[in-house]
Amino acid sequence: xxxxxVAGEFETIETLLRPLAHxxxxxxLVDDVAVLPSRPGYDLVLTKDAxxxxxxxxxxxxxxxxxxxxxxxxxxxxAAKGAEAFGYLLACAWSERCGWPEREAFAAGLAQDQAxxxxxxxxxxxxxxxxxxxxSLTALGWVPAGGAVSRAGAEAGDLVFVTGxxxxxxxxxxxxxGQLTLDPERLAFLIDHYRQPTPQQDFAEVIAAHATAAxxxxxxxxxxxxxxxxxxxxxxxxxxxxxPLSAAARAWFEARVDPQAAxxxxxxxxxxxxxxxxxxxxxxxxxxxEADRRRVRLTLLGEVRVGAGVTVxxxxxxxxxxxxxxxxx
Amino acid sequence: xxxxxVAGEFETIETLLRPLAHxxxxxxLVDDVAVLPSRPGYDLVLTKDAxxxxxxxxxxxxxxxxxxxxxxxxxxxxAAKGAEAFGYLLACAWSERCGWPEREAFAAGLAQDQAxxxxxxxxxxxxxxxxxxxxSLTALGWVPAGGAVSRAGAEAGDLVFVTGxxxxxxxxxxxxxGQLTLDPERLAFLIDHYRQPTPQQDFAEVIAAHATAAxxxxxxxxxxxxxxxxxxxxxxxxxxxxxPLSAAARAWFEARVDPQAAxxxxxxxxxxxxxxxxxxxxxxxxxxxEADRRRVRLTLLGEVRVGAGVTVxxxxxxxxxxxxxxxxx
Numbered sequence: 001x002x003x004x005x006v007a008g009e010f011e012t013i014e015t016l017l018r019p020l021a022h023x024x025x026x027x028x029l030v031d032d033v034a035v036l037p038s039r040p041g042y043d044l045v046l047t048k049d050a051x052x053x054x055x056x057x058x059x060x061x062x063x064x065x066x067x068x069x070x071x072x073x074x075x076x077x078x079a080a081k082g083a084e085a086f087g088y089l090l091a092c093a094w095s096e097r098c099g100w101p102e103r104e105a106f107a108a109g110l111a112q113d114q115a116x117x118x119x120x121x122x123x124x125x126x127x128x129x130x131x132x133x134x135x136s137l138t139a140l141g142w143v144p145a146g147g148a149v150s151r152a153g154a155e156a157g158d159l160v161f162v163t164g165x166x167x168x169x170x171x172x173x174x175x176x177x178g179q180l181t182l183d184p185e186r187l188a189f190l191i192d193h194y195r196q197p198t199p200q201q202d203f204a205e206v207i208a209a210h211a212t213a214a215x216x217x218x219x220x221x222x223x224x225x226x227x228x229x230x231x232x233x234x235x236x237x238x239x240x241x242x243x244p245l246s247a248a249a250r251a252w253f254e255a256r257v258d259p260q261a262a263x264x265x266x267x268x269x270x271x272x273x274x275x276x277x278x279x280x281x282x283x284x285x286x287x288x289x290e291a292d293r294r295r296v297r298l299t300l301l302g303e304v305r306v307g308a309g310v311t312v313x314x315x316x317x318x319x320x321x322x323x324x325x326x327x328x329x
Numbered sequence: 330x331x332x333x334x335v336a337g338e339f340e341t342i343e344t345l346l347r348p349l350a351h352x353x354x355x356x357x358l359v360d361d362v363a364v365l366p367s368r369p370g371y372d373l374v375l376t377k378d379a380x381x382x383x384x385x386x387x388x389x390x391x392x393x394x395x396x397x398x399x400x401x402x403x404x405x406x407x408a409a410k411g412a413e414a415f416g417y418l419l420a421c422a423w424s425e426r427c428g429w430p431e432r433e434a435f436a437a438g439l440a441q442d443q444a445x446x447x448x449x450x451x452x453x454x455x456x457x458x459x460x461x462x463x464x465s466l467t468a469l470g471w472v473p474a475g476g477a478v479s480r481a482g483a484e485a486g487d488l489v490f491v492t493g494x495x496x497x498x499x500x501x502x503x504x505x506x507g508q509l510t511l512d513p514e515r516l517a518f519l520i521d522h523y524r525q526p527t528p529q530q531d532f533a534e535v536i537a538a539h540a541t542a543a544x545x546x547x548x549x550x551x552x553x554x555x556x557x558x559x560x561x562x563x564x565x566x567x568x569x570x571x572x573p574l575s576a577a578a579r580a581w582f583e584a585r586v587d588p589q590a591a592x593x594x595x596x597x598x599x600x601x602x603x604x605x606x607x608x609x610x611x612x613x614x615x616x617x618x619e620a621d622r623r624r625v626r627l628t629l630l631g632e633v634r635v636g637a638g639v640t641v642x643x644x645x646x647x648x649x650x651x652x653x654x655x656x657x658x
Contacts, residue, residue: 027479030480030481030556030560031410031479031480031481031560032376032406032409032410032544032545033374033375033376033406033407033410033412033477034374034375034376035372035373035374035375035410035472035477036372036373036374036375037372037474038367038368038369038370038371038372038373038474039367040367040369041367042367043364043365043366043367044364044365044367044373045362045363045364045365046362046363046364046365046418046451046452046467047361047362047363047452048418048419048420048452048453048454048465048467049420049454050420050421050422050454050455050456050465051456052422052456052457052458052459052460052463054459055456055457055458055459056456077361077362078362080361081360081361081362081364083362089375089377089467090377091377091378091379091420091465092379093379093381093463122375123375123376123377124377125377125378125379125465126379127379127380127381127384127385128381128384129381129384129460129461129463130381130383130384130460130461131381131458131459131460131461131463132458132459132460134381134422134458134460134463136377136379136420136454136465138375138377138418138467143364145366145367148362148364150356150360151359151360152359152360215361216361227359231359231360
């Protein structure tokens with residue numbers, strides 16, 4: 001639909017976005033559409049996220065990191081399904097603060113991440129908004145036919161694993177808001193994780209080959225495990241003691257007076273963009289080997305059993321659900 | 330990413346959006362992704378539009394019509410490429426005014442149009458925004474491999490056609506804003522066109538079979554023809570006298586003191602969601618027959634010749650470009 005400022009829209013597309021376009025399938029962004037040839041033997045996996053200034057990113061977050069985070073959280077969704085990302089469509093609703101330099105920064109952030117993650121812009125839309133800036137991205141990936149991992153395949157007896165570390169999303173947000181006291185290097189690490197989480201793209205093929213169910217950790221580890229438990233019709237036991245922490249998160253953790261409450265906070269905080277998944281117990285060694293080869297930290301968090309819901313335990317003792325932390329606020 | 334109000338988001342997905350999901354490829358909206366099997370012999374066509382309250386729709390537009398318009402303008406994009414739509418992903422950023430009844434209306438509007446146009450919801454995201462409501466939709470369609478019509482194929486000697494009528498988009502916007510004096514029935518027709526334009530979906534296969542270049546009329550007839558002329562490296566002559574008008578637009582037109590200026594307004598107004606396309610002159614009778622069979626009005630508007638740009642003529646006299654109307658404001 002026509003926007004208020006078509007000139008700005010055209011220039012943004014011509015100068016900033018066209019260089020990002022897929023050389024063939026994006027049609028140079030001149031055609032309003034992307035055209036994707038069929039790839040026999042593969043399924044196409046699509047995911048779409050929206051982010052709004054003041055809700056999902058901070059008004060003073062640099063726009064290059066906003067763009068990269070938007071792309072990365074969608075790549076994280078694809079990786080958790082075992083899909084190999086190759087492209088994305090993008091809708092930008094630019095706010096008043098998004099002048100030309102901000103749009104340039106946004107496009108530069110995308111360019112950097114396109115090179116890093118091997119994806120191209122396929123098309124989209126750019127408009128102006130009188131309100132806060134908002135962006136929506138539809139990411140596309142391939143997976144061998146029938147191989148997309150769902151939330152629904154976990155079976156009693158499976159083990160529960162997670163890649164990377166948990167809690168840096170929550171602590172990163174607090175750090176970005178200036179609410180955290182830690183040494184500067186650790187604060188910088190956490191803020192960087194919050195602004196530019198790294199999707200576990202290299203691990204996607206391991207997920208496709210071995211996971212019975214998987215999700216990316218975006219709502220929070222407990223919430224995302226609950227999605228898996230509900231979709232699979234099983235119970236999941238989660239050992240808080242096993243939570244993998246980064247050095248920065250560990251420094252924060254060691255300064256807490258209530259370690260259990262601290263771990264609960266990290267396990268429910270969200271924005272981690274790791275992959276939590278279930279796999280048959282007999283594959284433990286295979287998974288460790290595949291993770292080592294990719295230099296991905298892999299942690300055994302718990303197990304799947306007959307029943308319903310997620311039971312969180314600490315020091316061998318199950319915790320009562322229903323605390324404020326249990327659902328992400 | 331987690332939103333401020335996850336409870337509302339979950340309920341919106343569970344209760345309002347899940348019934349709209351594609352029974353297989355949408356994975357019941359429980360999986361963050363859609364998984365689309367490959368369809369050998371067909372290309373996938375993707376398009377994405379974003380709309381913002383106060384920019385692309387009016388704050389008092391009912392949300393069922395906002396949802397339907399968003400879906401329809403994307404279906405219009407697909408039809409203009411010759412593609413058969415089958416699904417879409419949707420991102421909703423709900424504003425304060427989008428309570429449960431408004432969200433219900435939004436979903437009900439989508440349900441009506443899904444039944445009418447044969448498409449299903451495949452996935453997406455729903456979040457809240459402190460600003461104006463904003464929505465983004467990614468529509469998906471199939472076209473026989475290699476058959477997607479671009480803007481770039483027009484050749485000297487081709488003729489220029491348009492489906493339906495031109496100008497109802499502009500007049501509909503004015504009517505919706507209360508700026509138009511016409512009898513109530515005609516006002517209602519125009520407002521309805523503005524709020525719920527009808528994509529020329531049935532004509533997509535004719536476009537795929539016969540058009541050399543095509544676009545949907547969204548920016549304005551002259552602007553969209555300019556896109557075709559530029560992408561194809563040709564000149565296009567457009568006869569304003571031939572502009573097809575609805576009965577309502579004709580009534581408005583006949584009350585104008587300057588008929589040429591009135592036609593210029595209609596030809597540059599946009600939001601018509603018709604298909605403008607070029608085709609070899611020898612196909613005139615075939616195209617008329619195909620249009621008649623589908624009860625689609627088809628109008629010969631001009632011709633393609635060697636050169637560059639769009640020349641608009643009225644009463645056999647070329648007009649000077651550069652008027653305010655020439656690029657959509």
